[in-house]
Amino acid sequence: MNKLLVVSAVILNLLLVNQISYADPGHGHKREYRDREARSNFQGNEDDDNLQEKRRLREERGLRRLQQHQWQPGYVMPQHYRGNGYKVDYREQNLPKPAQNQQWYKINNDYILIDSDSNNIIKIQGL
Template identity: 60%
Template sequence: MKKILAIIAISLSTLMTMQITSAGPHFDNDRGYDRGDRGERGNRGRQFRDNDDGDDIQEQRREREQRGVKRLQQHKWQTGYVMPQHYRGNSYKVDYKDGNLPKPSRNQQWYKINNDYILVDSDSNSILSIRGM
């Protein structure tokens, strides 16, 4: 009985020690990155920046979003094209009665995007018709 208790006690202490040593990451500096002697390959493309550059990063993201919005606004719709997924949400769907549009067939839906009404086949997401305002 004493041998079994000793084995259990040793097993538990070993298990506790293993959990403590693997509990958290090991960092060498105050930024949280383990630079070590890994060279370029070990850093996996990370760039180490100060917090002062955070405003520049936010500005770059904002400009990139604005360029994307402008690009989408300039998009020319054509029949036969596939409707991009980000336009398939309920916020772009319109009722055909509100825009004086012809009634869509089964599995078709009208969308209003950039002052254009676009009729889309719900099964294939292909553009069937385009009506400007």
């Protein structure tokens, strides 16, 4: 009799646990989502490599285009050149002193005076 009660309790417990696991509708969905995501990550490595290669080629084309750019007064200096790496000290390069809100930049062997507020090119001086 004792064994019968223990066996029936275990069976009842298993049935209840099984029913509870079916009651969670999101559990199986999460596993399916993880599996799908893992498959896409596996395929995504090739896609990431292609995207990185396309991005690198686009940046190289843009850089070549900027290096061939013909500077003229009144043009707006591209943002690519607005960093501190292109700024120069006018005293070290024997350039005229810039007015307030102006800065000299060295780009492609040219010294370019820029209005710091509008980023417009004011003057171009070759080497």
